[in-house]
Amino acid sequence: MKYTADVIVVGLGPVGAIVALRMALAGYTVTLLEQQRELPQDQRASTVHPPTLDMLASLGILEDMICRGIICPYFQYRDHETGPVARFDYSSIADIVKHPYRVSCEQWKIVEILLERLRVHPKVRILQPARATGYEETDAGVIVYARTDTGDISVSGRYAVACDGIRSTLRNAAGIDYSGYTITDRYWVLTTPFDFADVMPRLSYVNYVTDHDRWYSMVRGRNHWRVLFPTSAETPDEELVRPEAEREALCSVYPGIDYRVTHRKLYRVHQRVVETLRHGRLILCGDAAHANSPLGGQGMNSGIHDAFNLTDALPDAIDTGNTDGLDRYSRQRKHAALEGVQAHARRNEEFLRERDPAERQKKIDTMRRIGADPVESRKYVIRAAMLEGLWAAEKVA
Numbered sequence: 001m002k003y004t005a006d007v008i009v010v011g012l013g014p015v016g017a018i019v020a021l022r023m024a025l026a027g028y029t030v031t032l033l034e035q036q037r038e039l040p041q042d043q044r045a046s047t048v049h050p051p052t053l054d055m056l057a058s059l060g061i062l063e064d065m066i067c068r069g070i071i072c073p074y075f076q077y078r079d080h081e082t083g084p085v086a087r088f089d090y091s092s093i094a095d096i097v098k099h100p101y102r103v104s105c106e107q108w109k110i111v112e113i114l115l116e117r118l119r120v121h122p123k124v125r126i127l128q129p130a131r132a133t134g135y136e137e138t139d140a141g142v143i144v145y146a147r148t149d150t151g152d153i154s155v156s157g158r159y160a161v162a163c164d165g166i167r168s169t170l171r172n173a174a175g176i177d178y179s180g181y182t183i184t185d186r187y188w189v190l191t192t193p194f195d196f197a198d199v200m201p202r203l204s205y206v207n208y209v210t211d212h213d214r215w216y217s218m219v220r221g222r223n224h225w226r227v228l229f230p231t232s233a234e235t236p237d238e239e240l241v242r243p244e245a246e247r248e249a250l251c252s253v254y255p256g257i258d259y260r261v262t263h264r265k266l267y268r269v270h271q272r273v274v275e276t277l278r279h280g281r282l283i284l285c286g287d288a289a290h291a292n293s294p295l296g297g298q299g300m301n302s303g304i305h306d307a308f309n310l311t312d313a314l315p316d317a318i319d320t321g322n323t324d325g326l327d328r329y330s331r332q333r334k335h336a337a338l339e340g341v342q343a344h345a346r347r348n349e350e351f352l353r354e355r356d357p358a359e360r361q362k363k364i365d366t367m368r369r370i371g372a373d374p375v376e377s378r379k380y381v382i383r384a385a386m387l388e389g390l391w392a393a394e395k396v397a
Contacts, residue, residue: 001153005031005125006318008144008157010132010170012039014107015286015303016163017114021059022311024123028318031155032124033146035131035164039111042265046106046221047206047297050090050385053099055308062099064113069105070222072205075384077351077367080211084202085364086371092378093385102206104221107300127153134173135160135282142281144170158318161283161310163303166270168288174279180272183293185230190246191263193224199254208295208352209253210360215352216253217295224262227253228294230353231266240266269293271345273337277330278323283310290337293345295352301386302341306333332393340389 005028009020012034020030048056048065056062074089094100118124130146130153137143141158162170171178196218197203205220217228229249231240239245241264250259270291277284286303309332313325351367354360370376382388 001148001151003031003125003127003153003155005029005155005157006159007031007314008033008142008155008160009163010144010160011163011165011286011288012036012111012115012126012128013163013165013286013303014110014114014300015307016161017111017118018059018304018307019161019163019285019311020124021114021117021121022307023314024118024121026311026315028123028315030124031157032118032126033130033132033144033155034126034128037129039108041106041108042263044107044265045294045297045300046104046219046226047301048103048105048110049297049301050093050097050099050101051387051390052301052304053101053103054097055304057099059114059117061110061113061117062103065103065105065110068109068113068222069103070205070220072102072104072220073100074204075102075206075208076204077371078207078209079364080209080213083200085210086367086377087204088371088377088381088384090381090385092374092381093387096382096387097385102297104205104219106221127155132164132169135170137280137282159281159283159314161285162288163285163307164288166272166287166291168284170282171274171284171288174282176279176284177275178272179275180270180291183269183271184233186233186266186268187294188229188231188240188249189226189263189265189267190229190250190261191221191224191226192250192259192261194250194257194259196225196254199257206297208348210352210354210364212355212357212360214252217352218253219297237266271342273334273342277306277333278326283314283326283329285310289333290341292337292342293349295345295348296341296384298341298345298386302333302337305336305386305390309333328397332396335396336389336393339392340386 076087077085090100207218273290285306
């Protein structure tokens, strides 16, 4: 079977869905390929930062996201033994953004909301399950090949956008280098309906907690808490999936509770960026282009920023053949990944991972001083909210 479209999008996560919807709203035909028959309702990315909320509001989906998620007006750093160290309020940047808060809404919910728009849009065709197997460029554009339940198919288009994740088939087919490293520790995420705010005074909806033994983070969802722990690579998987191990880990946050775990995930963390986000008529977006530590909740946001930047530039390339905007997209978004997202994740990890008592106390004192100073606190919020990275990327010619 052969299909045609102006734009071929591979991968139906939030990034691919936004690329597809924005291009359809601009009047272009889109074919979207997704290899999974049913999208997983798992506890992956959930943080949506203020500038990202401003972008998503333009698609008319923000109200639905808030209804399915929860508003987080501030975040904080804590010490496991002594409690709050510093609180950072998004109200301090209310003069910069239209939505001065974070929203905690799982990415599968965001995709569901976007799918409601995509399925009824006359310019959009969704092929699912359809696993991309490769692509080739032609004089007229690009052809993406895929495998479905009924056989092999091809989709011809002007451009292909790979939003197919860290193991991107199209990126690998193009031979684009994905340099960086994999963090030795794995991250272990446990989700529980127990409300820690009932027993932990002055707890924020978003918390980064340092401890002399093991750091962790805590993020509130609509009806649950997600707790992330670093876990040694030497610890066997079978040890961590035991109910006793899960309860022991959560009791290290707050003891004496018979916790019920509703979701668990163990995964490796990568810090990687491609050499280029554009390879001819193939464009990379989201995790296909860059991967980073989840500390700070910037990964999904960065992918959404990719999607908006790209779909601002792609119409000109289709209509006039001018690809300057696509090359600028590649340079800007690579800069944002390296100098914005990954740099902030490293700063978070450096604060949380410190084990030397004297150095750890210095970092706590510094963070407490920043949080108490309105000027410095505002600067920190601007950086954590990804505004600093966005502004710096926009200056890249």
